[in-house]
Amino acid sequence: MPSSADLNETELASLLCSRLCHDLLSPIGAMNNGLELLADETDPEMRARCVELLTDSARASANKLKFFRLAFGAAGGFGDKVDVSEPRQLIEGLVADKPRVEMQWHVPSAMLAKPAVKVLLNLALVGLDGLVRGGQLIIAAEEQDGTCEIAVNATGPKVVIDESLAAALQGDIANMVLSPRTAPAFMIERIARAHGGTIQLAAAPESLVIGAMLRV
Template sequence: MSSPADLSEIDLASLLCSRLCHDLLSPIGAMNNGLELLADETDPEMRARCIELLTDSARASASKLKFFRLAFGAAGGFGDKVDVNEPRQLIEGLVADKPRVELQWHVPSDLLAKPAVKVLLNLALIGLDGLVRGGQLIIAAEENGGTCEIAVNATGPKVVIDAAVAAALSDDLAQATMSPRTAPAYMIKQIVRRNGGDIQLAATPESLVIGAMLRV
């Protein structure tokens, strides 16, 4: 894979699209399997199970599409601010597929600037990916005096973060390799930097804390 220094905007867009497709492959593949089973199944109980599978997969696909539309794309309306209920609902949609994860939301503001929302969503995704055995995903954000501070804390029995993702967030160019997995981290690092801020990260086997500060 290329290094961050060699990455063009087209390359970044391509990697983000690849990440989206990767995350959608599982629920859409489950829908396809469910339809195939439903076409051949005559037992009422099994047909009901197939329909349940289709319903769950359709919900998961819709949740991920809505999430990535704002996290990677240009959703959120025409204004400069986004109602905090929107990112909260999007994160809740992803957490719903992980029954061993508990979400704690601490965002007193009613509105957040769009760049801050993108950073918050992508940091939440990194934290959620790290909770491989479940745990708590704690999200906090607040705007004050033209600055937005964001903190995501993932705690659990085993918390992991991909070394390349951590390197992309920390500007460790020697370790940062660009791939669909690391592209979101690289994108939000650039958003924060363009808004005069920075990202800090601290990781242990039981906790991952990522903080971001940017002007809004």
């Protein structure tokens, strides 16, 4: 993997694409399996189960694509400000595939700047990935007087965050290893820094709190 010191935009895009492909592999593979089963199955009940599998996998794939479009991509369909209902629906789409996770949403602002939305989505993804045994994902954000503050709190019986991922979030170049898993964290740390902000975190075995501040 390239070091963070000499990483260019093309290499970062490549790592982000690798992360997207990794996350889409499971639901798309399930769709392929469902189609193969459906082609050979004659029992009506089993065919119904196959269709249910296909429906669930198609929904999961669509949810992930919509999420990554705004979290990683240029999201050209949006203006400088994004209605907060959009990131909420995108995160709810990912949470829907994790029945042991409950999401709480505390965002009083009606609109958020697009850079802030990217940071919020990626921090929510980090928190969600950390809830390996389920729990609560609490998301809060508010934009006021040109500053946006974001907080993501993941709590559960076991919350995990990779050391290199934590280092990437905090811009700790010496202790991070760039990979498809850490590239999104590296990207949003750069976004926050470009907007005069920072990302901070506090991790414990049953809790992960990540905060970000941006001038927007």
